[in-house]
Amino acid sequence: MQAHLSHQPCWSSLPSPSVREAASMYGTAVAIFLVILVAALRGSEPPESPFPYHIPLDPEGILELSWNVSYVQEIIHFQLQVQGLRAGVLFGMSDRGEMENADLIMLWTDGDRAYFADAWSDRKGQIHLDSQQDYQLLQAQRTRDGLSLLFKRPFVTCDPKDYVIEDDTVHLVYGILEEPFQSLEAINTSGLHTGLQRVQLLKSEVPTPSMPEDVQTMDIRAPDILIPDNETTYWCYITELPPRFPRHHIIMYEAIVTEGNEALVHHMEVFQCAAESEDFPQFNGPCDSKMKPDRLNYCRHVLAAWALGAKAFYYPKEAGVPFGGPGSSPFLRLEVHYHNPRKIQGRQDSSGIRLHYTATLRRYDAGIMELGLVYTPLMAIPPQETAFVLTGYCTDKCTQMALQDSGIHIFASQLHTHLTGRKVVTVLARDGQERKVVNRDNHYSPHFQEIRMLKKVVTVYPGDVLITSCTYNTENKTLATVGGFGILEEMCVNYVHYYPQTELELCKSAVDDGFLQKYFHTVNRFSSEEVCTCPQASVPQQFSSVPWNSFNRDMLKALYDYAPISMHCNKTSAVRFPGEWNLQPLPKITSTLEEPTPRCPIRQTQSPANPTVPITTEADTE
Amino acid sequence: MQAHLSHQPCWSSLPSPSVREAASMYGTAVAIFLVILVAALRGSEPPESPFPYHIPLDPEGILELSWNVSYVQEIIHFQLQVQGLRAGVLFGMSDRGEMENADLIMLWTDGDRAYFADAWSDRKGQIHLDSQQDYQLLQAQRTRDGLSLLFKRPFVTCDPKDYVIEDDTVHLVYGILEEPFQSLEAINTSGLHTGLQRVQLLKSEVPTPSMPEDVQTMDIRAPDILIPDNETTYWCYITELPPRFPRHHIIMYEAIVTEGNEALVHHMEVFQCAAESEDFPQFNGPCDSKMKPDRLNYCRHVLAAWALGAKAFYYPKEAGVPFGGPGSSPFLRLEVHYHNPRKIQGRQDSSGIRLHYTATLRRYDAGIMELGLVYTPLMAIPPQETAFVLTGYCTDKCTQMALQDSGIHIFASQLHTHLTGRKVVTVLARDGQERKVVNRDNHYSPHFQEIRMLKKVVTVYPGDVLITSCTYNTENKTLATVGGFGILEEMCVNYVHYYPQTELELCKSAVDDGFLQKYFHTVNRFSSEEVCTCPQASVPQQFSSVPWNSFNRDMLKALYDYAPISMHCNKTSAVRFPGEWNLQPLPKITSTLEEPTPRCPIRQTQSPANPTVPITTEADTE
Secondary structure, three states, X not given: OOOOOOOOOOOOOOXXXXXXXXXXXXXXXXXXXXXXXXXXXXXXXXXXXXXXEEEXXXXXXXEEEEEEEEOOOOEEEEEEEEEOOOOEEEEEEEOOOOXXXXXXXXXXXXXXXXXXXXXXXXXXXXXXEOOOOOOEEEXXXXXXXXXXXXXXXXXXXXXXOOOOOOOOEEEEEEEEEOOOOOOHHHOXXXXXXXXXXXXXXXXXOOOOOOOOOOOEEEEEEOOOXXXXXXXXXXXXXXXXXXXXXXXXXXXEEEEEOOOOOOOOEEEEEEEEOOOOOOOOOOOEEEXXXXXXXXXXXXXXXXXXXXXXXXXXXXXXXXXXXXXXXXXXXXXXXXXXXXXXXXXXXXXXXXXEEEEEEEOOOOOEEOEEEEEEEOOOOOOEEOOOOOOEEEEEEEOHHHHHHHOXXXXXXXXXXXXXXXXXXXXXEEEEEEOOEEEEEEEEEOOOOOOOOOEEEEEEEEEEOOOOEEEXXXXXXXXXXXXXXEXXXXXXXXXXXXXXXXXXXXXXXXXXXXXXXXXXXXXXXXXXXXXXXXXXXXXXXXXXXXXXXXXXXXXXXXXXXXXXXXXXXXXXXXXXXXXXXXXXXXXXOOOOOOEOOOOOOOOOOOOOOOOOOOOOOOOOOOOOOO | OOOOOOOOOOOOOOOOHHHHHHHHHHHHHHHHHHHHHHHHHHXXXXXXXXXXXXXXXXXXXXXXXXXXXXXXXXXXXEEEEEEOOOOEEEEEEEOOOOOOOOEEEEEEEOOOOEEEEEEEEOOOOEEEEXXXXXXXXXXXXXXXXEEEEEEEEEOOOOOOXXXXXXXXXXXXXXXXXXXXXXXXXXXXXXXXXXXXXXEEOOOOOOOOOOOOOOOEEEEEEOOOEEOOOOOEEEEEEEEEOOOOOOOEEEEEEEEEOOOOOOOOEEEEEEEEOOOOOOOOOOOEEEOOOOOOOHHHHHOOEEEEEEEOOOOOEEOOOOEEEEEOOOOOOOEEEEEEEEEOOOOOOOOEEOOEEEEEEEOOOOOEEOEEEEEEEOOOOOOEEOOOOOOEEEXXXXXXXXXXXXXXXXXXXXXXXXXXOOOOEEEEEEEEEEOOEEEEEEEEEOOOOOOOOOEEEEEEEEEEOOOOEEEEEEEEOOOOOOOOEEEOXXXXXXXXXXXXXXEOOOOEEEEEEEEOHHHHHHHHHHHHHHOOOOOOOOOOOOHHHHHHOOOOOHHHHHHHHHHHOOOOEEEEEEEOOXXXXXXXXXXXXXXXXXXXXXXXXXXXXXXXXXXXXXXXXXXXXXXXXX
16 A cells, blocks of 8 residues: 555655666656756745636545736646645546546655646557657645645647647546556556536636626516426526516526536526517426417516526626516516436426616616527538538628617626537637637537626627637437437537627528529539439438438538628517518638647747757857 | 948947947847847857858859758757848848848948848838847958858747748848948838849758669750740640660659740659550640540659759658669650740740669669649639639548558659649548648748658558648739649649659549539629529630629638539559549548747846846745
């Protein structure tokens, strides 16, 4: 048991000459690492200021991560606390949480001494020392029940083996070493107890506004319903504000998920019904029920939206979401999306959303607008694609029609796709040129749909274009994945939160149906097989009969990049703004945003064989 | 005139304290550079061994570059000799010889002292100091008539501002500084006298075989003809070997270009006529002349090929190209491609090829095989494309039919396109997997078509597939560029030189005509305009009437990536091997070669603000 640090710790006090001697045992790689330890003796950096962010990494709570961010230095300080440390631990980041091709720190022991190193795993999970040591260990301290490590890393290192930390989702990975290893190269992640946790490391540091004294709460929740044993259910429940409820501002809301149902409740929204109708019928049942009154289709104004992984949402101090009072319907529709793939029976649920509101109205009414793609099977993803992109547009014609001259200010954004979504981005374009990113997540996960405060408020003026692109991975599919409401269908949505509120609630697009039919015709013409693209077939049927050879895939991409679109430029009550919205041309974009070049730390080149080769200059003077 | 180094040189002897003092004048950037000069004092590296390679950089001969290559250290040593140095010089590399986005060394003076630095130019030609100094100055010496600089650089530096030196064409750039500059940042390349020179820096270091004592020469050259005043002429001239000329091996050949016509002679080939015919008519005129006897179409076996920029060509010591003797026609066809865009009249020409041959036959007969695309308008490039790729295949069926079990050994390769070609690559695939690159030029220029010895001989076995892809830039075109013989049409060819010789002389492909017609039909169907794709129109006419929107571009790419091909799997005498060669499936490639990850030099991260921040490790022991 000597090797287990939890029983017989052997964290060396450093430095000592014996460290140098020991180095020779482990060859060149470890020698490089030891040089780093020796270098560490020269100075001392005190532990950083308190860490505002914390998460448990593993379900058992063995590993807890805290961190803070310096945007000036572009550095993150991490504190990793390990309970009951055994032979070591690994921590790091990878593209989508896999243990292969990961950027790692390793803390391990050979049974005698302990080592810390910046490392990486190859595509087989084999661990290697990084030729460039970018994670810097600042402190390693024994705690009452384990160990605490303090280390830092720049956002960008320019080492091709390192993860680039950006302000989108980061997939953290961890692993627990149960036994000593004679060298770093002897470790493979496949033999370890490992896992992942998703987090946004570079959070927007907008201060949480304090709640006014008159803040009150109202719970909009399902009335103890029985979750259907279907894979996908959208549950609709109509409720009503108290009689003569005056105008208030919602300034914060949070989810209330019934204990035990955390995995079943996928997302929830609270909609307000149209003010034009004086009365709405009671309803409590699946949204697609034949019993559902048609009038409930007029309950579509979003008051609050929550999805898996989101935390409490605070509005900026100058804005709140209005509800109650004259000119506003007292009827609310709660929609809960239950995802029940194991078809569990008999589960009761009272999940919903808790609204925090104030009678002291803030300066601006806030609203939510849906950008992206219309929920229609016209937009589809072929199977076996690793990165297929679908794009939805909010055109200049729509923003011209719907926005006031002073524009709107987007302060938060929630990206949304179903299960095959891997990336989402919304870009603002003006005069045919992409100008700024509204929100981007290159490591988007449908299992981590937070509403994120933007680091900078984005102002959208009339005539601006908003382009929302989603990237999908359908490697596991055998048939095309079409757009739609079902969890096995796909969506591409960015819910943007903004003020001052406008009538525009939905600014989305889909390809023109006639052009898609020309596509199916061409598929037919090029196909030697019998392909059913007969007009009586539904679009999902047509897509399911396409033979997915490279030509039909590429031609579908080409179609979506070219064909005219149908715009949904909709007011609050499921009504389009006046105008012609079919067969609209795609926005012309003449210049796209360049990927920013990483700012690499300054370095001197050293040849690996001769770390310090002096160079010579001869020059003579006349 | 004091500032001009040629009159009053001021190369400082270094180091002196004044250098450090002077640094403060030029701010942080120059300070970094001075640190490098100071570092240089610590050691001395002797000049390297002789430089085997030399080229003049500019037409006036002011700048001459010599270099040698260490493949072990992956380093090039350069010697740059400057005659009549004025205020400085710049030298470097860029993607295609442009002065913007170039990787540079700068030698400049502020009128008082001289400086050397690793620098780069931005997309406006503005020069900046490189944050990472990878060019190391080893020696700066005054010579009788100027200056000699000795410096070295690794092939790969992993600095995003540095050019990656590979074994393809490198576009060297140079510039001459006429006046002093107060700082590096004050220099813009647009104000300088600049130019470019193309060269292969990393040449294959196969030793030139010595010529046997019995070597003889024979000139195959045009009989003092008058170059036609047309833009493109292929001139055909039939000549005959001496009577009863026995079998010999050509072991070397070189071009003889009539003085003054260097810019008009684009490429030349010597073909041998088919052995089956006993006699061939005399001919001396344009190859497309109506007077040309049809029988000359049977003179297609390549004996020698030269193109603009190529040097003398030596065969490996175990192989030579057979000619003369029984079973071999004594008739030779010289084909000279004259490129005369200014339609110059009255120019006489006697250019041709000088064959060096021996009666002492070598072990193997060598041959040349054409890979790539058939010369047909079916393969076309839309206008306004920056990097459109066309691919030609030599299929497994053809190599299976034509090659012996022991395969063939490719030892040299000449890539060929016309004016819009920018990249060419041939990859060998086996069992559906790409295995190795036969030859690749990512900086290919139609103005620099050398025959290059391969660094490693590539063996091709029956059943192997050879895939040749060419990338074209048609930004300056308004109509599609179709495949064909004319200089304004395009080609995609790799002439591979190999032994032992086989009957297979041509292994090329083109898209199936019927599928291209389906493409034109679809263009019609999606087009609102009237597009002439009527069957009576020729393919070039059909292409010229396509409206080049994104859909028609993308669909053409998709077609070429998918549609079946027609194979030209041809024997020596313009005759196909027996078998079905039309409507062949494209080779299925399941795994492609990965771009090699660059091996970066080992470095320690340093934050720019604090170049040497020691780190601290605290650890306690129980």
